[in-house]
Amino acid sequence: MGKLQKNGFQGEAYQPQEEVFFNDGREIALLHYVYSHPELENMRGHPQKILDAIDEYGRTKKYLMNIGEYKSKTVLDLIREVKPQTMVEIGAYVGYSAIAFASAVKDAGGRRYYSLEHNPEFGAVTTMLVDLAGLSDIVKVVIGSSSDTLRRLAKNREIDHIDLLFLDHQKPLYTPDLMLCEELGLVGPGSVYAADNVVKPGNPPYLEYVRSTVAQKKKRFAALGHDGLKGNPNLVYKSEFVEGWEPSGVPDALEITTCVES
Ligand SMILES: C[S@@+](CC[C@H](N)C(=O)[O-])C[C@H]1O[C@@H](n2cnc3c(N)ncnc32)[C@H](O)[C@@H]1O
Structure with missing residues (x-):
């Protein structure tokens, strides 16, 4: 634990990321930590207090691969601007982003x-x-691989339009899962995507995809000539890079993409 003032990062950092940094029992240990917290009764029904307790675990016990409070601010601003009725995140982990963002979606009148x-x-x-x-009234946690879940939610007509999509799962899946959303008609003009970790560890294929013009996408797809995912190359995107910091103090960024027309 330490006070970092590097590259504009201010405040108390999470523990450093170890070689094995998840799925070694720390997620259940976090649950015990929160549920045996001396402030537990005051935390019930208060999203920010739960986030503070998760951050406290990350700072004093073990690193957690959460978006953290710094990069969260960018997504919280987006939620206030977009006022999504339906927001989807891919990659829940221990629920840090779900708690932070669902609380804001609720405040913005989302469903x-x-x-x-x-x-x-x-x-x-x-x-x-x-x-x-x-x-629990606004968040639905759905277990399964992202592509299977997206297909099922679309087929059941449980979701017909994603207003705000937060991508925070396996980096090589960002592009195919976005293309799947396009193909299923879940995204279109007005949809906004926030993709985490585009610096650490980075995601050049995703950045190339969302920054391509319609003509570039069509040309690339024709050259590939495959019969796999087609996406919807007609969607026009405006995309920008927003810098931030991992909760461990390491620089990172989100790519914020808006579908402006089709
Ligand atoms: C970086 S963590 C998510 C952190 C979380 N969004 C937060 O900021 O609090 C990535 C999560 O994505 C999950 N994941 C990876 N691939 C997935 C997939 N194909 N479908 C669904 N979840 C996936 C992992 O199990 C892991 O919990």
Whole structure:
């Protein structure tokens, strides 16, 4: 733990990221930490207090791969601007972003926050912490691989339009999952995407995709000539890079993309 004042990062950092930094029991340890917290009774129904307790664990116990309070600010500003009725995140982990963002979606008059997670244990931790935060009425945690879940939610007509999409799962899946959303008609003009970790560890194929023109996308797809995911190359995107910091104090950025027309 330490006070970092590097590259504009101010405040107390999370523990450094170790070689093995998740799925080693720390997620269940976090649940015990929160549920045996001396302030537990004051935390019930207060999203910010749950986030503070998760941050406290990350700072004093073990690193957690959460978006953290610094990069969260960018997404919170977007939520206030976009006022999404439906927001989807891919990658729940222990529920930090779900608690931070669903609370803001609720405040902005939104209807539903879908939190997609393929690890059932992480999904269970998210569900417990979301419940403690008093957000079970808006958050739906869905367990399964992102592509299967997106297909099912679209097929069941549970989701017909994603206003705000937060991508925070396996980096090589950002582009195919976005293309799948395009193909399923879940995104279109007015949809906004926030993609995390575009510096650390980075995601050049995703940045290239969302920064391409319609003509470039069509040309690339024709050259590939495959019969896999087609996406919707007609969607016109405006995309920008917003710098921030990992909760461990390491510089990172979000790519914010708006679908401006089709
Ligand atoms: C960086 S963590 C998410 C952190 C969380 N969004 C936050 O900021 O609090 C990435 C999560 O994505 C999940 N994940 C990875 N690939 C996935 C997939 N294909 N479908 C659903 N979840 C996936 C991992 O299990 C992990 O919990």
